[in-house]
Amino acid sequence: MKLIxxxxxxxGVALVFAAPAAACAHPRTSLAFLEGQVMCxxxxxxxxxxxxxxxxxxxxFISQKIAACWTAQxxxxxxxxxxxxxxxAAPSHKGFDLLAWWLPIAGVLGGALALAFAVWRWSRRGExxxxxxxxxxxxxxxTERRLDDVLARFx
Amino acid sequence: xxxxxxxxxxxxxxxxxxxxxALLVWQxxxxxxxxxxxxxxxxxTLHRLDGPGKVSLASYRGKPIVLNFWAxxxxxxxxxxxxxxxxxxxxxxxxxxxxxxxxxDLSSDARRxxxxxxLTFTMxxxxxxxxxxxxxxxxxxxxxxxxxxxxxxxxxxxxxTDPQFAGEFRSALARAVA
Numbered sequence: 001m002k003l004i005x006x007x008x009x010x011x012g013v014a015l016v017f018a019a020p021a022a023a024c025a026h027p028r029t030s031l032a033f034l035e036g037q038v039m040c041x042x043x044x045x046x047x048x049x050x051x052x053x054x055x056x057x058x059x060x061f062i063s064q065k066i067a068a069c070w071t072a073q074x075x076x077x078x079x080x081x082x083x084x085x086x087x088x089a090a091p092s093h094k095g096f097d098l099l100a101w102w103l104p105i106a107g108v109l110g111g112a113l114a115l116a117f118a119v120w121r122w123s124r125r126g127e128x129x130x131x132x133x134x135x136x137x138x139x140x141x142x143t144e145r146r147l148d149d150v151l152a153r154f155x
Numbered sequence: 156x157x158x159x160x161x162x163x164x165x166x167x168x169x170x171x172x173x174x175x176x177a178l179l180v181w182q183x184x185x186x187x188x189x190x191x192x193x194x195x196x197x198x199x200t201l202h203r204l205d206g207p208g209k210v211s212l213a214s215y216r217g218k219p220i221v222l223n224f225w226a227x228x229x230x231x232x233x234x235x236x237x238x239x240x241x242x243x244x245x246x247x248x249x250x251x252x253x254x255x256x257x258x259x260d261l262s263s264d265a266r267r268x269x270x271x272x273x274l275t276f277t278m279x280x281x282x283x284x285x286x287x288x289x290x291x292x293x294x295x296x297x298x299x300x301x302x303x304x305x306x307x308x309x310x311x312x313x314x315x316t317d318p319q320f321a322g323e324f325r326s327a328l329a330r331a332v333a
Binding site: 041042053054056057058061082083084086114 | 164226227228229230259260261262264282283284285294
C-alpha cells in the first residue's frame with residue numbers, strides 16, 4: 001500500500017512539472033539557439049563561446065525561461081530590459097540600428113553598380129562606329145612600286 | 156563627363172577613408188579609463204535595485220562615499236559583502252554613504268544576493284554596465300572611496316577582503332571621513 005502511495009506521489013509530482021511543458025502552445029526554443037544570439041556582457045563574445053560566471057548565470061536564466069515556455073523573443077526582451085540592447089549579438093531592426101543591416105547591402109549594391117559601369121565603359125571602347133585607322137598602307141607611289149618589284153623577285 | 160565621374164568617385168573614396176579614420180579617432184578618444192586619485196568621480200544616475208526610483212551621485216555631494224561595484228555571480232563579492240556591511244554599520248554614524256553598484260547582473264539574482272547577505276546600504280543597478288564602464292571597471296569587485304567634494308581618494312581594484320587592499324581601504328575611509 002505504501003509503495004502505491006509513493007508511486008502515485010512521484011507520478012503526481014512528475015505531472016505537475018510536465019504539465020506546463022505539455023501546455024506549451026508554440027515550438028519550444030532551445031538554449032543552443034539562444035546561446036548564439038545572446039552576448040556575454042563581461043567577455044563580449046556570444047554565450048556559446050564563453051565560460052564566464054556571468055555567461056553561466058544568463059544560461060541558467062534562459063534554461064529556466066525555456067522550461068517555463070517563454071518564446072525566444074520574450075527571453076531576449078527580458079534580457080534587453082535587464083542588460084540593455086548590447087546583450088543581443090545582432091542589432092535590432094529598428095531606428096539607427098537599421099543602418100547596420102542596410103549599409104553592407106548598400107555597399108555591395110554600390111560596388112556592383114560601379115563594377116557594371118566600369119565594364120560597360122571598357123566594352124564600349126572596342127565597339128564599331130568609333131573612328132578607325134585610315135584605309136591604305138600609307139606609303140607613297142614610288143615606294144609602293146619598289147616594294148612590289150622586290151616582292152616580285154621572290155615569286 | 157568621364158573626368159567629372161572620376162573626380163566624384165575619388166571624392167567618395169576619400170570621404171569613406173576620412174570617415175573611417177574619424178571613427179577610429181573617436182573610438183580612441185572615448186576609451187574609458189579609471190578616474191585617477193584626486194580626479195572628480197564620474198557623475199551618474201542609476202535605478203535603485205532595492206526599490207523604485209533613481210539615485211544620482213550628485214545628491215550625496217558633501218558626504219564621503221564608498222562606491223562598491225559588485226555582481227551576484229562574482230565569488231569574491233560574497234565574502235566582501237559581509238565586510239562591507241560591517242563597515243557600513245560602523246561608519247554610517249559619521250556621515251559616510253555606502254553605495255553598491257550591481258554590474259552586468261540579473262536583477263532577480265542581485266536582489267536575492269542582497270537578501271542573502273542582509274545588506275542594508277543603498278543598492279543601484281547598472282545592468283548595461285554604462286556607469287561601471289565610466290569608472291574603468293573590467294572585473295568585480297572594485298571599490299572607490301570618494302571625499303566630500305566627490306573626488307577619488309582611493310581605487311581598490313580587487314576585494315577589500317584581500318590583505319593587499321584591506322589596509323588601504325581602512326586608511327582611505329579615515330581620510331574621506333576626516
